[in-house]
Amino acid sequence: MSTERISVLHMPSIALGPGASLEAGHHLQALGVTRVFLVTDEFLQRSGLIAPIEAAVRADGLDVVVYAVPTGEPTENSMREAAEACVASGADGVLGVGGGSALDSAKVAALIATHGGTLRDWINAPLGGARVPPGPLMPVVAVPTTSGTGSEVTAVAVLDLPSDKVKTGIAHPFLRPNIALCDPELTLGLPAPITAASGIDALLHAVEAYTSIPYTQRPKPASAGARPNYQGAAPMADIWVSEAIALVGKHLRRAVADGSDIEAREGMMLAATAAGIGFGNAGVHIPHACSYPIAGLKHAWSPPGYPGEAKFVPHGLACAITAPAAFRLIEPAVPERSRRAAELLTGAPVDVDDHDAFARALAQLIADIGCPTTITEVGYSEADLPDLVAGAMLQQRLLACSPIPVGEAELERVFRESL
Numbered sequence: 519m520s521t522e523r524i525s526v527l528h529m530p531s532i533a534l535g536p537g538a539s540l541e542a543g544h545h546l547q548a549l550g551v552t553r554v555f556l557v558t559d560e561f562l563q564r565s566g567l568i569a570p571i572e573a574a575v576r577a578d579g580l581d582v583v584v585y586a587v588p589t590g591e592p593t594e595n596s597m598r599e600a601a602e603a604c605v606a607s608g609a610d611g612v613l614g615v616g617g618g619s620a621l622d623s624a625k626v627a628a629l630i631a632t633h634g635g636t637l638r639d640w641i642n643a644p645l646g647g648a649r650v651p652p653g654p655l656m657p658v659v660a661v662p663t664t665s666g667t668g669s670e671v672t673a674v675a676v677l678d679l680p681s682d683k684v685k686t687g688i689a690h691p692f693l694r695p696n697i698a699l700c701d702p703e704l705t706l707g708l709p710a711p712i713t714a715a716s717g718i719d720a721l722l723h724a725v726e727a728y729t730s731i732p733y734t735q736r737p738k739p740a741s742a743g744a745r746p747n748y749q750g751a752a753p754m755a756d757i758w759v760s761e762a763i764a765l766v767g768k769h770l771r772r773a774v775a776d777g778s779d780i781e782a783r784e785g786m787m788l789a790a791t792a793a794g795i796g797f798g799n800a801g802v803h804i805p806h807a808c809s810y811p812i813a814g815l816k817h818a819w820s821p822p823g824y825p826g827e828a829k830f831v832p833h834g835l836a837c838a839i840t841a842p843a844a845f846r847l848i849e850p851a852v853p854e855r856s857r858r859a860a861e862l863l864t865g866a867p868v869d870v871d872d873h874d875a876f877a878r879a880l881a882q883l884i885a886d887i888g889c890p891t892t893i894t895e896v897g898y899s900e901a902d903l904p905d906l907v908a909g910a911m912l913q914q915r916l917l918a919c920s921p922i923p924v925g926e927a928e929l930e931r932v933f934r935e936s937l
């Protein structure tokens with residue numbers, strides 16, 4: 519088998535700093551947009567966070583139609599309705615302002631408003647038609663209000679399919695926003711539990727990308743267009759994700775302890791975006807593959823600190839619960855990178871004979887910031903293990919990035935150790 523020799527790095531233009539969100543109108547205009555479909559969520563719309571951004575875009579001379587998705591993570595229905603509203607608005611550009619839920623909804627609205635089709639047409643196979651967009655989307659500017667998902671720089675959108683009891687996504691390079699405006703002041707009011715859940719998501723993006731199978735061990739694609747979106751660990755992605763791990767180590771505990779700490783908020787926003795750039799090219803693996811059945815199979819837990827009554831396991835927590843067990847499994851296979859990740863996270867040297875230093879540092883961080891540490895806490899028991907394993911096995915796109923081969927036995931071990 520001939521193997522890959524070319525590594526790639528795709529990313530949008532980025533502006534980072536207090537007030538960056540108020541420059542959205544300028545960027546939309548430069549992209550030729552005259553009428554903007556502004557996608558946020560209902561909680562953020564009520565919170566008053568959106569009004570100054572909307573006013574600034576209007577002051578720049580653009581028409582704005584505001585659309586708020588239901589608070590909570592996107593479902594097939596909520597994304598379909600957002601796309602229909604975008605088509606009806608007559609907009610020629612989309613501005614997403616919110617956490618990953620609003621940003622992913624914005625990307626999908628732009629996809630369907632540009633190229634038509636039904637939502638299922640575009641969803642990854644086998645649940646959807648995996649249709650390929652024939653060209654770029656109408657311009658999308660993304661303004662994150664959480665520091666976690668990196669959606670502002672990635673080429674995917676994630677949604678829950680309640681009828682299939684599974685989360686899945688739409689992935690194509692054209693889904694990557696044109697511009698990311700990262701304004702840490704927007705996160706000053708983010709409650710501690712959401713800061714923690716989204717912050718741990720950013721860390722896992724970074725460290726899963728860092729420990730992914732090296733791109734040079736993957737098959738050479740038949741053409742540039744056939745290269746997978748997630749190509750494995752590679753030198754340019756490493757630069758972004760290693761810095762992201764160190765930034766999380768310095769800033770996440772601080773941001774959770776004191777939400778008004780602007781230095782910590784700015785550090786976490788840079789960490790999340792840097793991690794998004796890295797994982798958006800390199801990929802993620804076992805904890806993310808396990809998160810999809812944890813989030814999709816049961817809706818039995820009300821996450822403390824999240825607005826509304828919805829029962830669900832927020833994405834960052836769904837990833838974090840199995841992550842220590844997943845890293846205990848892979849660390850012996852990637853000892854140098856695991857050690858380096860532990861050093862970046864803790865700021866302290868790690869002994870060469872220490873083969874679970876990263877898993878320990880991660881478990882400590884997860885406990886320190888108050889996240890659940892077992893699947894039992896969010897409603898699962900031993901009887902659910904077969905379904906959880908089967909759900910994670912469906913995520914072959916992610917498991918292909920694991921540094922070790924992963925089958926049912928490995929996944930069963932990870933879930934069992936997380937009970």
Ligand SMILES: NC(=O)c1ccc[n+]([C@@H]2O[C@H](COP(=O)([O-])OP(=O)(O)OC[C@H]3O[C@@H](n4cnc5c(N)ncnc54)[C@H](O)[C@@H]3O)[C@@H](O)[C@H]2O)c1
Pocket residue numbers: 559561562567589590591592616617618619620622663664666667668669672673674675676677704705706707708709712715716719824825833834
């Ligand atoms: N596209 C990607 O690359 C990608 C990557 C990882 C995760 N995701 C997806 O993103 C979603 C999760 O996104 P998230 O973790 O950002 O959470 P979220 O967008 O669901 O927001 C969580 C809660 O925080 C509130 N909130 C957001 N910003 C706030 C602020 N500044 N102040 C106060 N409250 C605020 C929201 O109203 C919501 O109730 C999941 O669906 C997940 O699967 C996407």
